[in-house]
Amino acid sequence: MxxxxxxxxxxxxxxxxxxxxxxxxxxxxxxxxxxxxxxxxxxxxxxxxxxxxxxxxxxxxxxxxxxxxxxxxxxxxxxxxxxxxxxxxxxxxxxxxxxxxxxxxxxxxxxxxxxxxxxxxxxxxxxxxxxxxGDAIGCFGLTEPDAGSDPAAMTTRARRDGSDWIIDGRKMWITNGSIADVAVVWAHTGDGIRGFVVPTDTLGFSAPLIKHKMSLRASVTSELVLDGVRVPAGAMFPEVRGLRGPLSCLNEARYGIVWGSLGAARSSLETARRYSLAREQFGKPIAAFQLTQQKLADMTLELIKGQLLALHLGRRKDGGTLRPDQVSLGKLNNVRESLEICRTARTILGASGISLEYPVIRHMNNLESVLTYEGTVEMHTLVVGQAITGLSAFR
Structure with a gap:
């Protein structure tokens, strides 16, 4: 001992x-x-x-x-x-x-x-x-220009034409879209929301690149345009109907974000710690000042708590006991706290914090997107609130 x-x-x-x-x-x-x-x-x-x-x-x-x-x-x-x-x-x-x-x-x-x-x-x-x-790249077409947190409001439609399906609609903010070889596209049909496997070289499919982003710039983000895209009957997922399909996929992605966001936080914290030990003001490293140590201690605490939560949820997932509301707990807490860690780390770096010579401002900008995608703070708050009270406040 x-x-x-x-x-x-x-x-x-x-x-x-x-x-x-x-x-x-x-x-x-x-x-x-x-x-x-x-x-x-x-x-x-x-x-x-x-x-x-x-x-x-x-x-x-x-x-x-x-x-x-x-x-x-x-x-x-x-x-x-x-x-x-x-x-x-x-x-x-x-x-x-x-x-x-x-x-x-x-x-x-x-x-x-x-x-x-x-x-x-x-x-x-x-x-x-x-x-x-990695020989083929995929994307996932759910979000639309006017249907984000409420995917049931999607306007993309698939209609039968003989033995084929014809898909019309637009999807927005689609990662990998412009480089994808295949798109999983969700659309309203006469039988509810259904999923389709759509090769991106299909006639009528295009994926214009979204530019002028200030976040996730090292990522391909696209719009998907489906203009009379004809696919065979076999392109449809045969069993899954409604939002259960796409939401279960989102839950998988959210779980990865619970962990991933902590990577941005860890990188920013370590950068700030090293910088504070090397940067001198008033004759000593700024790490020796109480206010800087308070920032470093608070950031470390939140990172540790986030890591423990992520690991706990991971063990539950491996054990088959992880619930969607628990994933929402993780996504809500870890992204929010990771963003705050990055913002605080930026203050320790002072003016250097806005330079791409350091990763902090890049992580901070990226997490502004991560905070929103795969469920906004508001949506995950309501998921947790419903789990606590048994009452839905979504509408």
Whole structure:
């Protein structure tokens, strides 16, 4: 016991959370971190500033080669790893950039998960192995210009024409859209909301790139335009109807965000800590001033609490006991607190905090999007409120 008391504290793991991880989990984390350090970190500030990733297809293949696409799915070339493994990977990816984690999250937890969970065997065989390797990219078409938090209000329609379906509509804020080979598209039919697997080279399908973003700039964000897109009857998911399908996919993605947002927070906190030790004012490092230490201590506390919550939810997911309202708890808390950590870290860096020479302002801007997508603060607040009271306040 005396040895543990005398040990030098590790600023990166003050609470000793690593003790709760298995050897395999730490190895997964290390392998993702190594890839990020080699393939992403040296270039990501430039990608963000220019608003594009120079060779995103090559990066996708690197991510696929490590097994990151659909890593928590089994079969069809997927790695079949645990929810905690996936969460740790999301954290490391977002420590590099939220846009990179979004690429992996949309590919694996939305497009691939939808096909894996609801698709036919033909869908799975056609798409999942290529998507797992990064040879094919997918996107997920649910959100519309006038239907975000209320997806039931979508105006995209699919109608029968002989044995085919014809889809008309628009989707908005679609990650990966302009580079995707396949889109999972949700549309109203005469039989409720149904999902379709749509190759993006289908006549009438286009995906204009959304520009002028100040957040998630190292990410492809697009509009999907479906103008008389004709697909065969077999393109439809055969069983799932209503919002149960797309919302279950969103729950998968939200789980990754619970972890991923902490990566941005960890990166910003560590940057602020190092900066405060090197930056001197009034004859000593600013880390020696009480107000700076208070900021560092408060940020560390919130990061630790978020990590413990994420790990707890991951263990529940692996145990098959995780509920959607618990995912909302995690998304609501961890993104909100991670954004506050980034904002506070920015103040420690002073004027340097707005420079892309440091990752803090990039993480801060990115988290403004993460705060909104996969369910806004307001929506997750109401989910938690309903779980507490048993009363719905959505309408």
């Amino acid at each position: 005396s040895g543990s008391r005398d040990a030098t504290p590790d600023p990166a793991d003050l609470a000793g959370i690593d003790d709760l991880l298995s050897v395999q989990e730490r190895e997964v984390r290390a392998s993702v971190r190594a890839l990020c350090e080699k393939k992403i970190d040296p270039y990501v500030a430039d990608w963000f500033e220019k608003g594009e990733i120079r060779d995103i297809r090559a990066l996708a293949k690197d991510l696929g080669a490590l097994g990151l696409f659909g890593m928590h799915l089994s079969g069809y070339g997927c790695a079949g790893m645990s929810a905690v493994d996936y969460g740790l990977a999301c954290l490391e990816l977002e420590a590099s950039d939220s846009g990179i984690r979004s690429l992996v999250s949309v590919q694996g937890s939305l497009a691939m998960f939808a096909i894996w969970r609801f698709g036919t065997e033909e869908h799975k065989q056609q798409w999942l192995p290529r998507m797992a390797s």
